[in-house]
Amino acid sequence: MSTYSRELEVAELAVQRAAILTKKVFHEKAKGTVSKDDKSPVTIGDFGAQALIIQAIKKNFPGDEVVGEEEASTLRDNHKLRDEIWALVKGTKLTDADSEKLLGGPVESVDAMLNAIDAGNSAGGSKGRIWALDPIDGTKGFLRGGQYAVCLALMVDGEVKVGALGCPNLPVDDSAPLTADSGMDQTDAEGKGVLFSAVFGQGATSRPLTAGGLAQSKPIHMKPVNDITQATFCESVEAGHSSHGDQAAIAAKLQITKPSVRMDSQSKYGSIARGAGDIYLRLPVSATYQEKIWDHAAGDLIVREAGGQVTDTLGRRLDFSKGRTLAENKGVVAAPSAVHSIVLDVVKEVLSKK
Structure with a gap:
């Protein structure tokens, strides 16, 4: 087993499972939007994805901390919103049984979901193992039908060691160049959905997002800029x-x-x-x-x-x-x-x- 191989597999599968949930919400006209104190929007997808990912981290690495973007106080007060998110969370799983088992299986209850969301309350810092999680990065893009990403990284003593990005609306084809309209009016249709990942010192890869186990990966490299x-x-x-x-x-x-x-x-x-x-x-x-x-x-x-x-x-x-x-x-x-x-x-x- 290579260094951080288990952390990488858990991160990739957790991001992939969370992306299944975000894709469900992406196709809804009403995405359950609320505003945070800084006026930035947060959707039922943000809460649900955070619950799924933190649950997987805590099942596999119970001593690790998580710096997450969301917290559950709104849901503890708003039962209608809480129940919408719970319906999403309990209905989201990978179709590959072994992969689902590796993540610890489904979230067990509403309280477990709320506690998982609130476990993203680490202050961060320079000591120990800390995961940085953005359940939906680019929420405004998510709301307008553009690009967004499910983002997870493991930091050890302040250095990033593992990273995974699930991008449901980017093309799988690594050779497809960006165009001026790549950021707008996007879909997760056939040929879309890519999972990027990296381990420090071991290179970076991409693979198609799936609803089950991990697809075959291939190495990626930045393009030489000669001009x-x-x-x-x-x-x-x-x-x-x-x-x-x-x-x-x-x-x-x-x-x-x-x-x-x-x-x-x-x-x-x-x-x-x-x-x-x-x-x-x-x-x-x-x-x-x-x-x-x-x-x-x-x-x-x-x-x-x-x-x-x-x-x-x-x-x-x-x-x-x-x-x-x-x-x-x-x-x-x-x-x-x-x-x-x-x-x-x-x-x-x-x-x-x-």
Whole structure:
């Protein structure tokens, strides 16, 4: 057994099972949306996916902590919403019995579901084994019918060791290039649904998402960028997440003329890791905003294991040891290793003039 092989298998299967649940909700017109204190939306899919994944982690690694995005206080007060989520959770399982057994089987009761959701309350930090979980990354994309991802990463003493991303609306075909409309009006129809994963020091892979056991995987690599003017940029759909104006200025200085591909979620990390795109920028829109670790941990590892570099806008590696946020970092610059320094220099130049 290779290092972290069991953690990887549990992570991949847990993400795959959670993706089955999110796909059910994706096809519903009413997704059970509520708002959190920061006004960001959360759906019944977020709660259900978090319950399924944390239950699988706790069954397999009971001493591990989880930094999860959601908590169950709303559901303890809103029984109608709670019952909707419970119906989803108890009805979601893998069709492969051995895989389902590995995850610990179904969630046993409503209380077990609520307790699993609330077990994502770790403060994070630099010691021990801590999982970072975003049950639906890109909830706004999920709601509008765009891209989203189910994201899970294991950190050991502050270093990301295992990462898994389930992207139900991305094409299975690793060679399919991103286009300007890749982030909108998407489906999980035939030929869609990919599971990216990586273990530190062991490379990155992709495989089709299934409803049962894990499909055959294949290694993925970032595409060599021989002419940076022909590179494809990825950025967030929401202007509140990344500065579109700064991105355009950076593209102009690099003489990149292709329109940027705007997509929600860590599907951007997976897309550049397999060479469907080339560069991902998330540029600060606020001097005080701190990125959440669950929004980057899995994607950061997958890109680096696929031959890329991921830093913040000052060239510092993303530091996942500071708690629930990337408190010591500003923004994200992800690119193939050979051109990362070129992109970073232009990012610094543009941002220094603000």
